[in-house]
């Protein structure tokens with residue numbers, strides 16, 4: 119099974135099934151936004167500021183626990199019903215550059231999810247393969263022809279056969295094909311994923327991303 123991680127659907131698999139993003143994470147995201155605003159309105163070194171900071175870190179901890187729970191359950195379900203899992207190895211690193219809160223929360227959820235997929239894969243001897251992400255959403259999963267599309271285009275239309283697919287379903291098929299063809303990208307992506315899956319609060323990770331950007 120190939121899986122394509124996204125924001126619209128948490129992931130879309132190569133049979134076209136989708137898993138919805140966790141609702142409680144969305145709620146938590148709104149709450150975090152509110153708490154961030156509250157913190158920014160308080161005066162430095164004030165009692166209110168300390169309280170706002172405590173509320174924010176407590177909310178982050180809750181998000182982390184929910185994320186972990188969701189990631190582990192989804193990973194277990196995926197591994198227990200398939201013989202091979204293929205995913206885009208570099209996807210998270212690209213997306214983590216985006217510093218919006220919604221995405222940073224999703225990034226961390228994907229990171230934890232993939233860590234659990236690999237963990238259960240090893241446990242149940244199901245191969246988990248990371249493939250190069252290049253052109254997985256552009257190429258036709260049926261004939262291989264490159265069909266350029268903007269991010270807003272949600273469907274894929276094969277010019278040769280008239281095949282119409284959901285964009286992410288087409289991508290998931292390409293991801294699976296790449297894995298089966300043995301065009302395996304970096305399988306040594308554990309380091310990369312774990313660095314995003316360390317369970318750090320998003321604020322810390324965002325700072326790290328900024329630092330990296332400035333350094334590079």
Ligand SMILES: [Zn+2]
Nearest residue numbers: 258260261276
């Ligand atoms: Zn085609």
